[in-house]
Every structure is written in C-alpha cells, then in structure tokens.
Amino acid sequence: MASTFILAAAAPVIKGPLAYFVTPFFGIVLSIAVYLLGQWLFKISKGFFLFQPLFVGMVMGILALAILAKWLGMDTAAFYTQAYKPGGDIIFWFLNPATIAFAIPLYKRNDIVKKFWLEILLSLIVGVFIALSLIFLVAKGFGLSKVGLASMLPQAATTAIALPISTAIGGNAAVTAMACILNAVIIYALGNWLVKIFRLKSDPIGTGLGLGTSGHTIGSAFALELGTIEGSMGAIAVVIIGIVVDLVVPIFATLVGLR
Amino acid sequence: MATQGKHPQKTSNRAPILIQIGIYATILFISWLISEWGNKTFPKFPLPTPVVGLVLMYLALTLHIIKVEWVEDLGAFLISIIGFLFVPSGIQLAGTLNILENEGWKLIVVIIISTVILLVSVAYCTRFFIWLRVHVLHKDAQVDADTKDEG
Secondary structure, three states, X not given: OHHHHHHHHHOOOOOHHHHHOOOHHHHXXXXXXXXXXXXXXXXXXXXXXXXXXXXXXXXXXXXXXXXXXXXXXXXXXXXXXXXXXXXXXXXXXXXXXXXXXXXXXXXXXXXXXXXXXXXXXXXXXXXXXXXXXXXXHHHHHOOOOHHHHHHHHHHHOOHHHHHXXXXXXXXXXXXXXXXXXXXXXXXXXXXXXXXXXXXXXXXXXXXXHHHHHHHHHHHHHHHHHHOHHHHHHHHHHHHHHHHHHHHHHHHHHHHOOOO | OOOOOOOOOOOOOOXXXXXXXXHHHHHHHHHHHHHHHHHHHOOOOOOXXXXXXXXXXXHHHHOOOOOHHHOHHHHHHHHHOHHHHOHHHHHHHHHHHHHHHHHHHHHHHHHHHHHHHXXXXXXXXXXXXXXXXXXXXXXXXXXXXXXXXXX
C-alpha cells in the first residue's frame, strides 16, 4: 500500500535520470546481480565466510543504492523507497511460498517428530527462555537503550512474527528486522565453524533445532545441507519457535519491566 | 502411471509445475483468510500468513490430503534460492540507515552474540532433554539417519 501510494503520488513529478529507475525491474535486476556476484566471489574465494552470497548481496546492494542516490543528488532512503522497493517487494513476496515449503522436509522426517515431540517442545521453550535471559544481560551490559533492548528480544522468531512483537513490547521494528537478517547471515557464514567449536555434530536433533532458532528459514536451509534430520528439525524449530516467542517474549518483557 | 510394474521410477508421480503452483497458491490464500480472522479476533498475538501456511501444508501432507510428490519440486526449488529471496530484506537497511548512527555498532555486536546464544542454548537444552529421555526415562533415542524415499 505504502509503495503504491508513493508511486502514484510521485509519478507525475519524476523527471531526469530517476525516471529510469522507477520500475520494479530495477530492483529485481539489482538483487539478482548482487546475489550472483556474491555467489561468484564465494566460489572463487573457495568459501571465504565474509563472501557468503546473501551478505555480499546485502552490502553491495546498499552500496549501489547509496552511490546511485548520491549521483542523483538524493537521500539514500528516498531512493531506496522509490527505486528499489517496488522490485524488492516482488522478490520478498516469494518468501511466502518458500516458508510454507519447509513443511516438506518436516513431513519427510515425521518419524522423528512423532517420537521426540515432547523433547522438542521442552527444548525450545526452555532454550528460548535461557537465551532471552542471556540476551537481556548482554544487551544491558552493552548499555543499550530501552528501545534497543526490546528490539533484541523477539529475534528468535522469523521476521514476519518478530516485527509485530517488537512493536508490541516497545521496540523498533526496523532494528528487529535487521537482527533477524543478521542472524541468518551469521548462521550461514559461521554455521560450520560454530557447529565445530561447540561440538554439535554428534547431536543432529539439537543442532537442527538450534540452527532453525538462531538462523530462521535460512538456518533451516543450512541445516538441511547437514542432513535430513537436521533439516527437518530446523523446519520444526522455525514453526514452533514462532509460537513460543509469540507467547514467551511479551511475558518476559513484562517480568524485566520493559513495559 | 505407465511405469506400474517393473521399475517404479521416482519421477512417475510428480505433479506438473503449474499444479504445484496452484496448490501453494491455494494454501496461501486459505492461510491469509485464517490469518485475517485471527488478527481481528486476537489482536495481541500476531498470526502471520506464512506461519499458518506452514502448519496447513504440514497437516495436509500428514493427513494425506495432498501427496508429497505434488509439492516437492517447487518446494525444493524455493528452498534452494532462499538466500536470494532474503536479499531485499537485507537491502531494506538502506531505508533505515539512520538507526545505526546512534547505537549502531553496539546493536550489531549484541546481535552477533545473540545468534550464538540462541544456537547454543537451544542445542544444549535438546541434548539435556534427550539425555534425560535416555538415562532417566530409559527410552531409546535412536534415529534413522537416512531419508526414507518411499515412492
């Protein structure tokens, strides 16, 4: 709605070079270009963790927008909204079918789900509660503002669930969105290393649940690369953690006096 | 269909891609209706469409309303490009760069630590509860490592 409004309002006024960018095709082409650049860099650097395609795509994309905005003599945020967002929204929409596709790896390992449902549920509830307490302490230790603190708490949930909760407990939704994306980038970039140093390999169920919680759908896709048990646990974590965060975080926020 | 008999081929029952798209679209539409209803009835607990869709898709598969071959190819494709699908969410930061000016680096450090905390606390909790299952409740914790590719 917001973007159509802006387009409708801005369309007659746009003159000069900006007019060439105000089409969804620009955002789509830019997204694909920066992501492919990331994949290429990842390949030729033989998997250097900072060249993880999503991370490269994000940094290069922002950089490209900032440079183009400067060239056009406008604010990066305004250029983002007018030129990139229409195309970006189209790609973003495909996260809907992609998210529900995670039911498939989950269904394929229904044997584990039926056998361990109690352990899975308890681990996610207790695990999130411990994680919330630690995150709260760390955030407090760094001296984050009240808004910053509240924005950090819902990040275990996938973006679509985390944002409304963040707003509800007095956080900033954009900061929470950034947290959810960085979670995924970090898991994709450092996942192998983290699995190694915390010796998680021996326990595929825990690894899958942990990766799905910390890295959301991307963490779950990463878990799928480790094996079908990890993958299905990652998928179940994404689903159940959303519900757990939905219920636990508002209570936790009240307990620690954030609202 | 024609492969009944000798060599059951893995590709035999796969639904055409347009049918697969149709199934995804239908599930998403129903999920959206439920989510709209839920958000009006319980405004305190957000009920996002993709989460409802995930549950519906899982139920439809588990209750054998749809077959996995009808949704598998499109699902595998979408999951394989999930990193790309998140590029716009990442670039979204370009619209809100001013947030980073105040407590930017602190936020980023806290987020990095939080990611590790989430991974490790959930993984170790699971290890503990599975240990409990084996050593206190004396139930087995055997898992089948390979995928069951039932045709």
